[in-house]
Amino acid sequence: DADVTQTPRNRITKTGKRIMLECSQTKGHDRMYWYRQDPGLGLQLIYYSFDVKDINKGEISDGYSVSRQAQAKFSLSLESAIPNQTALYFCATSDIGADTQYFGPGTRLTVL
């Protein structure tokens, strides 16, 4: 089984809808991240969390919110989706003191 899972894997929605993307991990890592990837661009950090009570904004947090429900779960919400949020979204985890991040399989989100 995959160590980092994301649901859903694909989602098509309409402008104005609320969407939640979920991430779960079995690696036992404290640190979790949400990124988005657009064609031709590097991954951009949306939010990150170093433990259950810690939430930090990344480079592009506007229009997004997150919830760290448990050490193993980190969800990303789009309160009112807009077309320019169409992208590939990745969740990642890392261990304390380690730089390497491990990515989930991604969620392809299309906002019409």
Next chain:
Amino acid sequence: RKEVEQDPGPFNVPEGATVAFNCTYSNSASQSFFWYRQDCRKEPKLLMSVYSSGNEDGRFTAQLNRASQYISLLIRDSKLSDSATYLCVVNRRSDSSYKLIFGSGTRLLVRP
């Protein structure tokens, strides 16, 4: 100017060829360096870390030049399965936080 810059390619090489990618980074506070591999529409996966002394893993060699602020990846005896996008990644630390900064990737196509 982007913090991490890569030639997007594609680099189109025959099987067995040697190919090299370079990546430059702008922030001298960067402390850790990595190459990730990303297959089409899939998650990035760590290929190798890059150490100051240079490091080798089979057909792959990574080097770091801190003075000139660039990182390189050399692939010898290219295989068809090496076809992918290679992401240069830099870990920038400031105060108590740190971030992975991703380049937009260099695409490699290995042809029979």
